[in-house]
Amino acid sequence: MTELGKYAGTVLAAYGASLVLLVGIVVQTVLANARARRELQEHERRG
Amino acid sequence: MSIWEYANPVKFMRTSGAVLPWVAAAAAVCTVAGLVWGFLTPQDYKQGSTVKIIFLHVPAALMAINIWLMMLVTSLIWLVRRHHVSALAAKAAAPVGAVMTLIALITGAIWGQPMWGTWWEWDPRLTSFLILFLFYLGYMALWGAVENPDSAADLTGVLCLVGSVFALLSRYAVNFWNQGLHQGASLSMAPGERMSAVYRYPLYLTMAGFFLLFLALLLVRTRTEIRRRRLAALLARENRA
Numbered sequence: 493m494t495e496l497g498k499y500a501g502t503v504l505a506a507y508g509a510s511l512v513l514l515v516g517i518v519v520q521t522v523l524a525n526a527r528a529r530r531e532l533q534e535h536e537r538r539g
Numbered sequence: 540m541s542i543w544e545y546a547n548p549v550k551f552m553r554t555s556g557a558v559l560p561w562v563a564a565a566a567a568v569c570t571v572a573g574l575v576w577g578f579l580t581p582q583d584y585k586q587g588s589t590v591k592i593i594f595l596h597v598p599a600a601l602m603a604i605n606i607w608l609m610m611l612v613t614s615l616i617w618l619v620r621r622h623h624v625s626a627l628a629a630k631a632a633a634p635v636g637a638v639m640t641l642i643a644l645i646t647g648a649i650w651g652q653p654m655w656g657t658w659w660e661w662d663p664r665l666t667s668f669l670i671l672f673l674f675y676l677g678y679m680a681l682w683g684a685v686e687n688p689d690s691a692a693d694l695t696g697v698l699c700l701v702g703s704v705f706a707l708l709s710r711y712a713v714n715f716w717n718q719g720l721h722q723g724a725s726l727s728m729a730p731g732e733r734m735s736a737v738y739r740y741p742l743y744l745t746m747a748g749f750f751l752l753f754l755a756l757l758l759v760r761t762r763t764e765i766r767r768r769r770l771a772a773l774l775a776r777e778n779r780a
Binding site: 494495496497499503505509510517518522531535 | 580589592638642645650
């Protein structure tokens with residue numbers, strides 16, 4: 493396991509905040525795309 | 540075959556749908572592998588373990604600037620050639636760029652506190668990055684505020700041109716304003732300034748990972764915008780009938 497020493501809190505805070513933001517934009521992107529596809533498909537099915 | 544063929548939404552949807560799984564898989568592999576590799580690198584003799592922040596900070600900052608420049612190119616294509624897909628690609632890229640800028644600002648502040656003794660300084664590069672982030676927010680707000688999509692694309696295109704000054708400033712500010720805390724290029728090739736291979740290779744991998752992640756997100760988000768535009772056009776046609 494890697495040694496973080498006295499800056500453990502600093503490094504973990506940077507990784508934690510970045511991962512939250514990265515995962516957030518990925519999840520928001522996937523959900524928005526799924527919603528747009530579903531709404532368009534439903535509309536085209538109704539004719 | 541011409542690049543302008545991809546201005547056709549049908550062609551874009553078909554091609555992007557085929558390449559997307561490969562781009563997404565490559566993005567996941569490079570980003571995860573790069574960040575794990577970076578996290579496991581040894582401590583720096585000066586900066587201790589805070590050097591590991593470079594694997595987030597530098598790729599995010601690089602993408603923050605280059606995403607805006609990509610938006611500039613696609614906005615110019617819209618303004619000159621009126622290709623809707625390029626305007627939608629610029630719109631799709633902005634939230635990803637804003638997140639990358641925010642990551643660069645947050646990791647920079649967290650890194651700066653133990654190394655510089657301050658979370659924030661009105662340093663040329665830090666300040667121009669903050670302004671770039673505000674431009675991203677303004678760009679997204681303008682898209683949301685204008686109802687007519689073509690007018691919104693026109694106005695945001697012009698805003699993108701103006702914001703490009705700050706995108707370039709955030710890249711080159713440290714070179715011509717020498718009073719800041721922020722150092723010059725992280726990946727300098729100058730003798731004696733070259734980063735150790737221990738850190739350089741995982742950094743290259745995370746940079747590739749962040750680029751591929753942006754590309755995957757851009758493709759998905761542009762596809763989303765095309766679907767929304769198609770649905771809006773169908774609804775408008777029904778309302779006229």
